[in-house]
Amino acid sequence: MPLSRLPSPSGARPAARLDLVLVGARGQVGTAFRRRLAEQHAAIARRAGIDLRLLAAFDRRGFAYDLEGLAPTELDAVLQPRREDAIEALFAHLQSPRQAPALVVDCTASDAIAARYPEWLASGLGIATANKRANARELAFYRQIQRAAAASGAPYRFETTVGAAIPILGPLRDLALRGEGVRAIQGVLSGSLSFLLERLHSGQRFSAALAEAQSLGYTEPDAGEDLRADDLVRKLLVLAREAGFALEPHEVSVTPFAECAASHPDQWAAHLDAEDARWAARIAHAKASGTRWTILAEVDAAGARIALRELDATSPFATLPAGQNLVRIETDLQHERPLWLGGPGAGPDITAAGVLSDVIAAGQALVRGAQADNRRRSVAA
Template sequence: MTLAAPLNEIGTAPSRAPRQPRLALLGTGTVGRAFVARHQRLSQRGLALPAFELLANSRGVFDCAGDPEQVLQLANDAQRNGVAHEIDAARLRRGDILVDATASDAVAARHAEWLSRGIRVVTANKLGNGADLLRAQAVARAQREGHAHYGDSATVGAGLPLLRSIRELVAGGDRIHAVEGVLSGSLAWLFDRYDGMRPFSGFVREAREAGYTEPDPRIDLSGEDVRRKLLILARAAGIALEAHEVQVDSLVPATLADAGDDELDARLPLLDAPLREHYQQAWRDGAKLRFVGRFEAGEAGCRASVGLRALPADHPLCGGSGTDNRVAIRSDRYCEQPLVVQGPGAGAEVTAAALLDDVLRAYAGG
């Protein structure tokens, strides 16, 4: 026999106030800092947001009872002791929200485990859905089984409506035929600025100083970052694409790839001659250089590639400027003309905004 709960005066069962979700932020670097600052600004404007429970970086886990900006400072001032620490997620409970603003493979490897415990995960780290296929499939399974939200809109296009559009098209019965795009803000900036006269390496240094590239620009120039984004897009389209199935043409010659950190700057001019040649050939053909990731799905399977392309000036991917991402999606309904999404797709501010949007979506999900 089950006992019915007593009814209160207005005829409903008295219920305890639902426990408020708490927020854990992993990563206190460029994106983590922008995330905390935006969280504080939005909270001051009266937006209901979960409170921080903890902040963590590679140096430790920091309790966040007070002002998160002070704790952030403390975390970033902490000494490195060379001892790896485990993220203690045991203290997080079903419904809490964990934000991954690291680039750590070890952290991404735990997304599925956290989701299966009902912890909602919001990530700028591409290594959850954009690395190994088995890991991405485990994330999808854990999301279903744990009934937990996985917010990954910051991983591609820094929150531009890209993943969302693809998922909504698929949910609406469309098949995605092809996606091609300028998916790297730093490479978009480089090829928007490069004029074939001044050395390419000078633009790379400028981009690095402006914070557009990773501290080691080879990560951008190798195409690895674009491969991960393409994998995330393809998997959102329902295609089980493996990392090795993407043909990646790196811009980094072997002698630059092999350089130690202290030799990197001196060897950057190795980029100059091959890039000048590409530029001159494109210029003679009336084309523009763009670093493009694309996949095409058909009866025979999926073909995917990443690399430098010379495109006609009126090609959909030649618009935009600065660090703009520009992506063309072809599906059953957008067959003749693609759906094109364009806008700033890099930078800490837009990335932090995308993370907060996902937190709010997870929060609204109850």
């Protein structure tokens, strides 16, 4: 007999309002987030006790704002051309005292947006972000963000910045809180490079595999970002710092996936024959020795590195299907049998679902804080 489902817990109190400002509103993750918000709004109010209102949404081109809340899936009809003064007025309003709790949802990859986090957090605005730029800048900035969040009590959540919706950063934080030191982390964390490796192992030339990955949109618009492993460096910085390693960006040693990445994409054509030959030799060697090439992000007491590794073909990292991420965490208590966390490492829908989890957790913390403030005020009055 099929099992029936337990009813969701329903709070006795009416749902508390939480205002959201979505940045990157029409990007892949931003669009999927709006869809998910529209689908789940009523159920989240029931389950989590928060009424999520999309107060404002913007990207580089447009801006929309409604005090009562925008319809998340009907944004195109209300977006106006972006105006900086309107955005600054919005944030001045949100940062003014006695506002209902509010949360910025960052679905961009923008350094300019990441640069605002300390100011937003210091003023009590929460942040839920898929953008890893802030946590991957110099260590002093990372610490500035942590300090701003701690001082104001505003929640700062970024679980999807490594491994999309796979819970990796939360478990790492739990390990740190219970004093279980992390000794080493290894991970396969790049969807685009895993795709290239799968194609190379199946016999495709490097140049053809790269062209296919570009045509399918699996690489960044500048594929040099992927081949230089820039994004992977950012993910490793976030992971390492959350595990307690004080790591500066320049301290990550990187073996580029392809040597042509050192030159401008306009000059790659001249290097592709050599790259094809280099990869053909590597793959032939792996076939003859029962191994498989993987690109691993690693951090331990000896340092942090992104490196191509030729692993036994039966290694869990080597047998991973393209698109999946896998992380191995060695701790003081779990080193002979380390902790493994894995699952789909990218995709707008799964990432947006992870962002929504961060929004709910951050929103509940903000609402609890606002309710406690109100209680204190009414006792004092």
